[in-house]
Amino acid sequence: MFDNIECEWPLFFCYFIIDACFRDDRNTAEEYSELLDRLLIKTDTGLKLVPEMYAVPADAVNQEYEQPHTQGRIPVGEIPFISFKRPELVIQVVLLAENSEVKDEIASIYPNIQTVAEVHSYEVHPARVLGDLYSYLGKNHKMGLSGRLSKDVGLGATSKIYQLKDRTFVFTPQNLDSREFHLANDMDLFSSTLRSDVAMLHAHWKVPGRPTMVVTLGSREIIDGKVPGSLRQTIKKLVSGYVHGTRVCVSRMGEFFSTSCMVSLEFLSSYETGEPDVVPVPIHDYLDNETGFSVYLLSPGSSPLAGQVTHLHRTPAMLLVVEVVRPPPVSSSGRDR
Numbered sequence: 001m002f003d004n005i006e007c008e009w010p011l012f013f014c015y016f017i018i019d020a021c022f023r024d025d026r027n028t029a030e031e032y033s034e035l036l037d038r039l040l041i042k043t044d045t046g047l048k049l050v051p052e053m054y055a056v057p058a059d060a061v062n063q064e065y066e067q068p069h070t071q072g073r074i075p076v077g078e079i080p081f082i083s084f085k086r087p088e089l090v091i092q093v094v095l096l097a098e099n100s101e102v103k104d105e106i107a108s109i110y111p112n113i114q115t116v117a118e119v120h121s122y123e124v125h126p127a128r129v130l131g132d133l134y135s136y137l138g139k140n141h142k143m144g145l146s147g148r149l150s151k152d153v154g155l156g157a158t159s160k161i162y163q164l165k166d167r168t169f170v171f172t173p174q175n176l177d178s179r180e181f182h183l184a185n186d187m188d189l190f191s192s193t194l195r196s197d198v199a200m201l202h203a204h205w206k207v208p209g210r211p212t213m214v215v216t217l218g219s220r221e222i223i224d225g226k227v228p229g230s231l232r233q234t235i236k237k238l239v240s241g242y243v244h245g246t247r248v249c250v251s252r253m254g255e256f257f258s259t260s261c262m263v264s265l266e267f268l269s270s271y272e273t274g275e276p277d278v279v280p281v282p283i284h285d286y287l288d289n290e291t292g293f294s295v296y297l298l299s300p301g302s303s304p305l306a307g308q309v310t311h312l313h314r315t316p317a318m319l320l321v322v323e324v325v326r327p328p329p330v331s332s333s334g335r336d337r
């Protein structure tokens with residue numbers, strides 16, 4: 001019965017307004033704004049909503065046929081009208097090899113893999129480093145504020161790219177770090193956790209930008225000179241583009257910079273001393289000296305920096321600066337820890 005009677009869509013006025021704004025045509029934008037304002041539905045609280053469309057009422061169809069465009073129209077459909085759905089979330093995954101030997105083994109499955117050393121523009125650290133940095137959040141000596149006490153960071157936190165001045169940092173998931181979570185040494189569990197992390201990000205990611213998972217693969221992931229079957233299948237699944245119904249994109253770190261969720265670490269600057277453009281020396285040195293390997297903590301009396309350790313004892317991240325030492329060298333036959 002409504003054949004040849006077209007509905008009217010206020011949404012197109014919105015398009016004309018946006019187009020006029022981009023062309024810097026103020027007169028056209030105001031003209032369509034006035035036309036759109038007459039069509040908006042006002043709520044009891046004064047909120048203006050754009051209806052999906054205006055249609056001729058069923059009892060006025062005959063009159064509209066006899067005299068087109070003479071009958072009043074009523075708003076129908078969704079109010080407000082959302083003309084688009086949220087884009088499908090894409091989980092970005094970066095696979096990095098700890099050394100060239102691991103890279104050669106993984107390359108048969110994923111040729112574009114890079115080593116950590118080849119990612120020049122980014123500093124790759126384990127999640128515990130991010131936890132140390134976040135211990136400074138809210139810290140203020142003058143006000144007696146201790147800062148963030150917990151050093152645990154979740155998957156959402158490690159799936160962002162962080163910037164501090166001219167430096168860019170990425171962090172690996174805490175539950176995939178075998179130095180912190182020893183069950184991750186089991187390759188079946190490691191592979192299962194990796195797939196579960198993808199699903200968790202898809203279910204709970206609510207912030208602007210895409211999540212970026214950085215996964216480092218070391219000699220632990222190579223058994224008897226081969227990539228274990230469970231890890232091989234997981235990497236193939238990631239590269240295929242879908243894991244359990246979640247869209248995944250695997251590429252190099254540089255390809256994801258413009259689409260990732262970016263976070264500033266400006267709270268690490270020396271705001272308390274009135275120097276917002278300066279990063280405190282202990283934090284700067286800690287980031288420079290951090291290797292990502294397991295750390296050994298010294299007692300204050302066993303280090304030539306004992307006086308500084310005592311002085312900085314209340315500052316957990318600073319304490320690490322003077323107490324963290326590189327692990328002792330291993331023999332050529334030892335495994336890369």
